[in-house]
Amino acid sequence: MNKIIITVLGKDRPGIIASVSKSLYQMDCNLQNVNQMILQNQFAGFFIVDHPDSLTIEAISQQLEKDLAGKNLKVHADVVENRGNGKQKIDEETFLITTIGPDQKGLVARFTEIIASYGVNVSNLTAIFKGGDEPTANIMSYQIAITSDTDQTGLFKSLRQKASELGLDITIQHKNIFKAINKI
Amino acid sequence: MFNSQEIISTIEMVKNEHLDVRAVTLGINLFDCISHDLTVFKRNVRAKILRNASDLVNVCNSVGDKYGIEVVNKRISISPIALVGAPFSALQMVEIAHTLNDIAREVNIDFLGGFSALVEKGIAPGDRALIEALPEALAQTQRLCASVNVATTRSGINMDAVLDISRAIKRASLLSAADDGLACAKLCVFANIPQDMPFMAGAYLGVGEADAVINVGVSGPGVVKKAIERAIEEHPELDLGQIAEIIKNTACKVTRVGELIGREVAQILNIRFGVVDLSLAPTPTVGDSIGEIFQSLGLTSIGVPGSTAALAMLNDAVKKGGAFASSHVGGLSGAFIPVSEDLNIAEAAANGYLTIEKLEAMTCVCSVGLDMVPVAGDISEETLAGIIADEMAIGMINNKTTATRIIPVPGKRAGEKVSFGGLLGEATIMNVPHATNRDVFVTRGGRIPAPIHSLKN
Numbered sequence: 001m002n003k004i005i006i007t008v009l010g011k012d013r014p015g016i017i018a019s020v021s022k023s024l025y026q027m028d029c030n031l032q033n034v035n036q037m038i039l040q041n042q043f044a045g046f047f048i049v050d051h052p053d054s055l056t057i058e059a060i061s062q063q064l065e066k067d068l069a070g071k072n073l074k075v076h077a078d079v080v081e082n083r084g085n086g087k088q089k090i091d092e093e094t095f096l097i098t099t100i101g102p103d104q105k106g107l108v109a110r111f112t113e114i115i116a117s118y119g120v121n122v123s124n125l126t127a128i129f130k131g132g133d134e135p136t137a138n139i140m141s142y143q144i145a146i147t148s149d150t151d152q153t154g155l156f157k158s159l160r161q162k163a164s165e166l167g168l169d170i171t172i173q174h175k176n177i178f179k180a181i182n183k184i
Numbered sequence: 185m186f187n188s189q190e191i192i193s194t195i196e197m198v199k200n201e202h203l204d205v206r207a208v209t210l211g212i213n214l215f216d217c218i219s220h221d222l223t224v225f226k227r228n229v230r231a232k233i234l235r236n237a238s239d240l241v242n243v244c245n246s247v248g249d250k251y252g253i254e255v256v257n258k259r260i261s262i263s264p265i266a267l268v269g270a271p272f273s274a275l276q277m278v279e280i281a282h283t284l285n286d287i288a289r290e291v292n293i294d295f296l297g298g299f300s301a302l303v304e305k306g307i308a309p310g311d312r313a314l315i316e317a318l319p320e321a322l323a324q325t326q327r328l329c330a331s332v333n334v335a336t337t338r339s340g341i342n343m344d345a346v347l348d349i350s351r352a353i354k355r356a357s358l359l360s361a362a363d364d365g366l367a368c369a370k371l372c373v374f375a376n377i378p379q380d381m382p383f384m385a386g387a388y389l390g391v392g393e394a395d396a397v398i399n400v401g402v403s404g405p406g407v408v409k410k411a412i413e414r415a416i417e418e419h420p421e422l423d424l425g426q427i428a429e430i431i432k433n434t435a436c437k438v439t440r441v442g443e444l445i446g447r448e449v450a451q452i453l454n455i456r457f458g459v460v461d462l463s464l465a466p467t468p469t470v471g472d473s474i475g476e477i478f479q480s481l482g483l484t485s486i487g488v489p490g491s492t493a494a495l496a497m498l499n500d501a502v503k504k505g506g507a508f509a510s511s512h513v514g515g516l517s518g519a520f521i522p523v524s525e526d527l528n529i530a531e532a533a534a535n536g537y538l539t540i541e542k543l544e545a546m547t548c549v550c551s552v553g554l555d556m557v558p559v560a561g562d563i564s565e566e567t568l569a570g571i572i573a574d575e576m577a578i579g580m581i582n583n584k585t586t587a588t589r590i591i592p593v594p595g596k597r598a599g600e601k602v603s604f605g606g607l608l609g610e611a612t613i614m615n616v617p618h619a620t621n622r623d624v625f626v627t628r629g630g631r632i633p634a635p636i637h638s639l640k641n
Binding site: 139181182184 | 185186188190191192193194195197198199250251252253436437440441443444509
């Protein structure tokens with residue numbers, strides 16, 4: 001069996017996952033992992049599947065497009081490389097960087113540029129809107145993994161400096177504080 | 185991964201609701217420092233405290249930074265000086281007080297507690313010397329805290345000690361008259377003193393404790409208040425049972441934060457972790473007040489009828505939440521109602537909602553007792569001793585900790601303002617009826633016997 005990742009994008013509606021999984025089942029593919037999210041009204045689904053040796057990635061892609069025709073969904077399939085198992089490295093420490101303040105263009109680009117320049121990976125990025133018309137209620141949360149090789153002091157200093165330049169309130173906290181408060 | 189609500193609620197607790205770790209207190213056993221020679225004793229004490237505590241402040245700050253939660257106070261508690269310094273005279277005890285004050289400055293902590301005596305059943309020479317030394321020791325130092333345990337449920341109330349300590353309080357007040365009797369703010373008189381309390385001024389390291397131990401005092405009245413207000417806003421029909429549940433859940437979260445940080449500090453310092461004291465400890469800041477919680481619950485002010493019931497509910501819910509969050513809960517663990525340290529409580533006293541009698545009644549159902557209560561400077565030793573004895577009786581009979589931290593303010597009368605600065609806050613001097621009476625009851629001395637329910641074996 002070979003592993004591929006299938007991405008399905010489109011306007012959210014009932015039955016998307018049902019259609020995709022039925023199509024994969026009929027091709028004798030085994031679903032290993034599935035995740036989906038909905039941003040506003042847009043659906044994004046990720047399916048990691050094992051497929052029989054007799055099927056090529058192109059064949060799976062074509063069959064899916066055929067089965068999903070008329071539903072206005074975009075399908076993309078790619079080979080999953082076996083490098084790394086996706087698990088956290090032993091010496092990794094996860095921090096959440098949260099910025100609070102007025103929305104402005106280029107916010108994510110500016111912060112992720114700094115994070116990338118320190119060789120640090122963003123494992124999750126969430127934009128949170130608390131609702132209402134409050135202009136300062138725009139919250140961005142970046143989950144990053146710091147290793148023993150990371151210049152943690154330098155990174156945090158650069159992030160705080162950038163937040164100050166942009167008039168944003170920034171909080172940098174180890175993930176365990178969120179765990180202690182919320183995961184009981 | 186955390187969802188949006190989890191991220192928002194955590195950030196809110198830290199940023200807007202004053203969630204912090206109120207105190208990380210390093211307890212240090214001084215029994216191996218004992219010597220009959222004062223110079224040797226002071227040298228041993230200094231070496232031992234520096235050996236254990238030199239990194240305390242830096243470690244607390246770095247752990248606080250890591251989690252984005254401030255460790256507001258870093259403190260040290262030590263074995264009772266009346267025991268480890270038993271051979272010394274009162275004058276020598278004052279010298280020890282100066283040494284401890286200097287060490288506290290050296291390791292950059294604001295308070296060091298343990299200038300203490302345990303005299304619930306009798307007064308030994310070391311205890312006598314310490315009590316005699318208290319006024320000078322407290323008036324001449326800034327960072328030293330003292331406590332005297334004069335009663336327990338198992339032993340009764342040592343009324344000789346109650347009167348002695350009242351005299352010491354009066355004298356300490358006079359010696360620090362220029363600072364409105366500030367020396368008395370560093371002295372707690374206890375019934376059933378806990379051995380592992382991280383909060384000042386009563387913290388000391390009990391004789392059954394390890395060589396060194398980290399105890400953590402969490403706080404969070406602001407977090408509890410906001411949780412109640414949010415819940416009532418969303419569901420105005422909530423009953424008190426449901427509100428108690430909200431307080432319990434919130435206390436659980438707050439306690440977990442304290443334990444997380446305490447354990448990490450202990451691990452880095454390679455010192456045993458002791459307990460989390462899950463007290464709701466206020467500061468003189470708006471939004472960080474126990475008094476405001478009473479208003480959130482629907483009372484005009486702390487002190488009006490209903491306040492004792494509200495406090496009983498609050499205190500119990502805090503304990504239940506904390507006990508679920510941590511297996512090692514200790515210290516006082518409840519709600520504090522310090523008058524000058526809580527802006528809202530100070531205002532309630534100034535506006536006549538809260539009297540000393542109501543305050544005493546409320547201490548039956550919460551932790552601590554008559555805490556940071558400024559009274560007129562002309563209060564008699566006998567009346568002061570009477571107030572202390574009453575509070576000790578509440579602790580003794582109810583099998584709980586009670587304490588007094590009463591500050592006679594020289595030259596000032598009830599209704600006048602007094603300011604102690606910083607976390608100690610400011611307040612209006614409370615009226616004590618018949619304050620200048622010299623009733624002989626307390627001068628009879630002896631020991632009020634332990635109650636019948638002390639016979640448990």
